[in-house]
Every structure is written in structure tokens, then in C-alpha cells.
Amino acid sequence: MEETISLKELFQTLKKRLSLIIIITAIATATSGIVSYFLLTPVYQSSTQILVNQSKSDQQIYNSGELQANLQLINTYNVIIKSPAILDKVIEKEKLDMSVGALNELVAVSSEQNSQVVNVSVQNEDPKKAADIANSIATTFQSEISDIMNVDNVSILTQAQLGENPSPIKPQPVLNMAIAFVVGVMAGVGIAFLLEYLDNTIKTEQDIEKQLGLPVLGAITTINMDDDMKEQSTPATIRTRGESVGS
Numbered sequence: 001m002e003e004t005i006s007l008k009e010l011f012q013t014l015k016k017r018l019s020l021i022i023i024i025t026a027i028a029t030a031t032s033g034i035v036s037y038f039l040l041t042p043v044y045q046s047s048t049q050i051l052v053n054q055s056k057s058d059q060q061i062y063n064s065g066e067l068q069a070n071l072q073l074i075n076t077y078n079v080i081i082k083s084p085a086i087l088d089k090v091i092e093k094e095k096l097d098m099s100v101g102a103l104n105e106l107v108a109v110s111s112e113q114n115s116q117v118v119n120v121s122v123q124n125e126d127p128k129k130a131a132d133i134a135n136s137i138a139t140t141f142q143s144e145i146s147d148i149m150n151v152d153n154v155s156i157l158t159q160a161q162l163g164e165n166p167s168p169i170k171p172q173p174v175l176n177m178a179i180a181f182v183v184g185v186m187a188g189v190g191i192a193f194l195l196e197y198l199d200n201t202i203k204t205e206q207d208i209e210k211q212l213g214l215p216v217l218g219a220i221t222t223i224n225m226d227d228d229m230k231e232q233s234t235p236a237t238i239r240t241r242g243e244s245v246g247s
Helices: 007-016 018-039 064-081 084-094 100-106 127-148 173-198 205-212 225-246
Strands: 044-053 107-111 117-124 153-158
Touching: 007 018, 007 173, 018 173, 044 064, 044 127, 064 084, 064 107, 064 117, 064 127, 084 100, 084 127, 100 107, 100 117, 117 127, 127 153
Parallel strands: none
Antiparallel strands: 044 117, 044 153, 107 117
């Protein structure tokens, strides 16, 4: 027999398991907040910008072909910035206790579309060290690129600076708690429906009809024997006492 579930039954299930849903959601949100605020180490990011052109004499004039060639070389510059030829010297200059591969994972290089400006971003647990590494990469690239390629016109547009109150880019406790809240609600609702599905006990007449497919002809109400015995014994006791007094 095909079973159908009405919206009323769904809301009744949610209402019955509401306390469970609230507890699961609260635990998930609180756990995310504790982990984000107290266990995860804040990571800061600092960025610098580099402008790269090909070498030219004062008499030369920019043309569209040369500009397009410069744009096509941007990807090459991005690779060179993260290469050991640059990062090795940065590690030595900044006296960093890490390998080239570890530093490579902290550095992100990107460029805007149709732009000769290269953005170099560095992430680190120390905001000052992040700014120092970003500036060191820019200056090292500026000094080494002329030997690596025929490029001698590198300008540092923006240096990485340390603000007064730098804010970490991760973790983001509020965002993490919001995500945990949504996940907690979804998990709580899912567990509530799962428990309801696994609960095969018969509680009402409707459950009997669903399980057996037979109509219910009658129902026996619950009788509290203790209350009935008290009600029956109280008048008898009074009469007995009355008879004793009269005699």
C-alpha cells in the first residue's frame, strides 16, 4: 500500500523533535566558534603590485603589437616570481626557516585581464613577516629579472604595508559559525526524520490502520486503577467512622 505523508505530519515530526534539532544546532555552532576563535591560528595577507614592460629607448613609441607581446609574457613573469630563482634569494634575504616549496604555497601571483600589473600576495601567521616577504619578492624580482630575461623596466607600484590593526583573512569566525548553524539545522532535521522513520511503535489508532490496513472498530481508554480505588474507598471509610461514632 502506498504511503503518503502530509505537511501536517512533517510539522508534527519537527515539533516533536524540536529540542533535538535545537541541541544539535547549538552544539555545531558553539563548536565552530570555539575552534575558530581559540584553536585555529589567524593568517594574515599582504600584497604588492609590480608593473613590467619590455626595455625600450626614448625614441621608441608604444604600439599595439608590443603591448600585446607584453601581455602574453605576464604568465611567464608569474611563473618566474614563484620560481626557486627568486624565492631562494628571498629566503636567504629574509632568513626564513622554510623551504622553497613551503614559501611557494604562501605566495599567490595574479594579474588583471589586459593589464601589465602583477599582484603578489603573501600569507603568513605574522602580519609583519607577510609584508616583508611580499616586498622582498618584489625587489628581488626587480633586480633579477634583467638577468633572466631581456626586461629592465620593472616598477614597484605599491609596496606591502603593515596597518595599525591588521585583520586576518582566515579564519572568519562569524562566517564559520553561520555555516555551522545551517549545517546543524540540516543535520538536526535529518536526524529527526530518521528517528521518526526508525520508530515503528504503535501509538494511535491511525498507526494501527496504517500497519494492518484494517479499520479500527473500537478503542479501550486507559484506566487508572489507583484513582478508582481511592474514589471507592473514601465514602466507605467515612460511613465506617460514622457508624462507630453513633454507636
